[in-house]
Amino acid sequence: MRILLLVVLLFFAEDLQARQAVKPVLSKPKDSMLLKLDSSKTQVKQFDNETIQRYKSQKEFQYGDEEPESLSWWDRFWRSFWNWINRLFGERQTSSGPSIWPKVLKYATLAIGIGVIIFAVFKLIGVDFNWFTGKSKAVDVPYDEHLENIHEISFDEEIANSLQNGNYRLTVRLLYLQTLKQLSDREIIDWLPNKTNSAYVQEMVGENGHEAFANLTYQFEYIWYGDFPVDKVSFAQIQQSFQQFNTTLR
Amino acid sequence: MEQEMFNQRTDLSELSQAVEQIRQQLGKIIVGQTETIDLLIAGLLANGHLLLEGVPGVAKTLSAKLVAKSIAATFSRIQFTPDLMPSDVLGTAVFSPKTAEFQFRQGPIFGNIILVDEINRAPAKTQSALFEAMEERQVTVDGTTYKLEEPFMVLATQNPIEQEGTYRLPEAQLDRFLFKVEIKYPSLEEEIEILTQQHQQNTQHQLEDIKPVLAITQIIALRAVIKSLFVEPKLLAYAAQIVHETRQNKALYLGASPRASLALINSAKAIAAMAGRDFVTPDDIIKVATPVLAHRVMLSPEKEMEGLTTSDIISQIIKKIEVPR
Numbered sequence: 001m002r003i004l005l006l007v008v009l010l011f012f013a014e015d016l017q018a019r020q021a022v023k024p025v026l027s028k029p030k031d032s033m034l035l036k037l038d039s040s041k042t043q044v045k046q047f048d049n050e051t052i053q054r055y056k057s058q059k060e061f062q063y064g065d066e067e068p069e070s071l072s073w074w075d076r077f078w079r080s081f082w083n084w085i086n087r088l089f090g091e092r093q094t095s096s097g098p099s100i101w102p103k104v105l106k107y108a109t110l111a112i113g114i115g116v117i118i119f120a121v122f123k124l125i126g127v128d129f130n131w132f133t134g135k136s137k138a139v140d141v142p143y144d145e146h147l148e149n150i151h152e153i154s155f156d157e158e159i160a161n162s163l164q165n166g167n168y169r170l171t172v173r174l175l176y177l178q179t180l181k182q183l184s185d186r187e188i189i190d191w192l193p194n195k196t197n198s199a200y201v202q203e204m205v206g207e208n209g210h211e212a213f214a215n216l217t218y219q220f221e222y223i224w225y226g227d228f229p230v231d232k233v234s235f236a237q238i239q240q241s242f243q244q245f246n247t248t249l250r
Numbered sequence: 251m252e253q254e255m256f257n258q259r260t261d262l263s264e265l266s267q268a269v270e271q272i273r274q275q276l277g278k279i280i281v282g283q284t285e286t287i288d289l290l291i292a293g294l295l296a297n298g299h300l301l302l303e304g305v306p307g308v309a310k311t312l313s314a315k316l317v318a319k320s321i322a323a324t325f326s327r328i329q330f331t332p333d334l335m336p337s338d339v340l341g342t343a344v345f346s347p348k349t350a351e352f353q354f355r356q357g358p359i360f361g362n363i364i365l366v367d368e369i370n371r372a373p374a375k376t377q378s379a380l381f382e383a384m385e386e387r388q389v390t391v392d393g394t395t396y397k398l399e400e401p402f403m404v405l406a407t408q409n410p411i412e413q414e415g416t417y418r419l420p421e422a423q424l425d426r427f428l429f430k431v432e433i434k435y436p437s438l439e440e441e442i443e444i445l446t447q448q449h450q451q452n453t454q455h456q457l458e459d460i461k462p463v464l465a466i467t468q469i470i471a472l473r474a475v476i477k478s479l480f481v482e483p484k485l486l487a488y489a490a491q492i493v494h495e496t497r498q499n500k501a502l503y504l505g506a507s508p509r510a511s512l513a514l515i516n517s518a519k520a521i522a523a524m525a526g527r528d529f530v531t532p533d534d535i536i537k538v539a540t541p542v543l544a545h546r547v548m549l550s551p552e553k554e555m556e557g558l559t560t561s562d563i564i565s566q567i568i569k570k571i572e573v574p575r
Contacts, residue, residue, distance in 0.1 A: 219255070228259075
């Protein structure tokens, strides 16, 4: 490696010497190098008109006077589209000179239009837009969600249906959700889907009926989350406690 | 009336008694830290390994020792140092001149309760020696597999990663810990109480007074009871949604594994049993979500620079997901 480096250095040193050795020498022009006049006879050549005409008759040499090709329907669409846009947002003269707003409006409308088309296409091909919003894609869960929002449930109807089917467990759930809605409507609790029942019990501390609500929550949790069996007799007791609580709210 | 209506399907009286005894034992020496104590007990009942994190001097090692002392089981302590070798943990084959054969000499990992002190002071090579033991409850050396006795529990302590001379634990190892329990500084009142206790009595002497309250057979039986607790299918979906969201959340570079989902449900069951219920509620899942998930996920660099923690993101995730009812 060192030897290679030495050889390279020596080579460039030699080259440097050689470059230094050759220096340009300026000298006066000799007499033989002076400008002399060309006195030889020149022959002027003329263009052959016939050849020119022959070339002109050939299609390849007809540049400017070609017939324009007829526009395709796509080109015609765009030409009429741009004409329409220009007519729609044509510049108008104001007292203080030409207004820039028609141009701004034109390009804003175009951008919105293009955005809507892209959105529609993405929607059609099923692109997940949650990637932009940071929210996760909804996960399918193995239960019905149509009864989750307490403000959308038709309680009387649903309770009647579940009772008719003898589904006391679901009825207790509906009664509890109905109670939550009533508490929310009276602004006793601040209803939020991500809050747990114990959070609502805590919110009720110091309120009238806190203890009764804690008991209702206890019953609901044992029946709904604990899957404790409810028969007709025990349901009657539970229903009564819900009714009593709701009466105190009125 | 309610208590009469819902007669317990599972007998949790022995468990409640045991939990209360451990709480009392630990409460004798540890001032405050009630949530930490509950998580330690829940980890023990849920058959998990625990990682205790805190700055030096907040009683991490003492808490771990107290849990170990509450159980009548074999206890080993390994001080993790930068030069610790895997064979120092697992054991090694030693040549016996008498028999002219190599004999396996068990390392300190062969025990019921293993206290790994300052776990993040040893390099990744030594950390990986614990992988098989923690997950599969067995050790393989020289092609021979040795089963570890039940119960087997690793209680590890570590200083925060910002501390001098510490390494970040490998993700595979962090995932094997059921909880990361963060031990915070005591409040002013608690600190005064600590000083008063220290001034009046000999804490070391008190530590010696701690007697085991649970036998090995009892722990095994209680763990079986906890495993059998009821979980409503909606709550299984709720736990899965929380874990799934950690994989979708943009603030997280690494989401939680399916092992985390299992850990979430198992530990929620332990919390439910400790509350005297034989079924899980959303509160139980929420209570353990941060200790179960915060150490298994990794923040994105941007969020890390903003000063957020994984616990903050887990809390945000919980607030995003609707509680099933």
